[in-house]
Amino acid sequence: xxxxxxxxxxxxxxxxxSMTLQCAQDMxxxxxxxxxxxxxxxxRLIHYSVGAGITDQGEVPNGYNxxxxxxxxxxxxxxxxxxxxxxxxxxxxxxxxxxELFFGEGSRLTVL
Amino acid sequence: xDKVVQSPLSLVVxxxxxxxxxxxxxxxxxxxxxxxxxxxKAPTFLFMLTSSGIEKKSGRLSSILDKKELFSILNxxxxxxxxxxxxLCAVPTTSxxxxxxFGTGTRLKVLA
Numbered sequence: 001x002x003x004x005x006x007x008x009x010x011x012x013x014x015x016x017x018s019m020t021l022q023c024a025q026d027m028x029x030x031x032x033x034x035x036x037x038x039x040x041x042x043x044r045l046i047h048y049s050v051g052a053g054i055t056d057q058g059e060v061p062n063g064y065n066x067x068x069x070x071x072x073x074x075x076x077x078x079x080x081x082x083x084x085x086x087x088x089x090x091x092x093x094x095x096x097x098x099x100e101l102f103f104g105e106g107s108r109l110t111v112l
Numbered sequence: 113x114d115k116v117v118q119s120p121l122s123l124v125v126x127x128x129x130x131x132x133x134x135x136x137x138x139x140x141x142x143x144x145x146x147x148x149x150x151x152x153k154a155p156t157f158l159f160m161l162t163s164s165g166i167e168k169k170s171g172r173l174s175s176i177l178d179k180k181e182l183f184s185i186l187n188x189x190x191x192x193x194x195x196x197x198x199x200l201c202a203v204p205t206t207s208x209x210x211x212x213x214f215g216t217g218t219r220l221k222v223l224a
Contacts, residue, residue: 041216042200042214043202043214044214045211045213048211058211090155099160100157100160101146105153106153
């Protein structure tokens, strides 16, 4: 079972570069979300989606863009990377309703 | 403002000890509270609690929710070095489209 798959696992960017973190799930989950995890800050919600074509902002959305064209995929785009975006990013999904979140393995991003 | 607070921030114990981790919350429209264990990578699901006073149990781990006092505890008995991890507490908030608020976690280290 693949579950939630994130790519890449590691990435180094220079300030100002753009990139996309990929997230795919094969569990037919309606809800998908992106978190960033920083030391001492816990997991903070960036963006989330409750279905194809529907996205909304979380707690820390600035500098990130998302789209949801299919149920399976929820890419996170960094438009112009900044050192403050150095973090570990997790994609998570669940079925409809406030239940268990299933997490991907994470993507460690470093912005120089 | 919705918030989730975990205590202690970190804890060092010896194998065989019993530990109690705390999670207090203030959220609108409370529905559930989730506990996760995070070792090196993705958080893995432990428990979801929705009803006050009903203990969830899995092996040496157990958890209970107090909806009147707005907190939950996670107990680990007879700790082992494999229990070393960060334990996260999360609460979904906002009716309709759910956002999850995570605590900053408790880092548990179990010494042999």
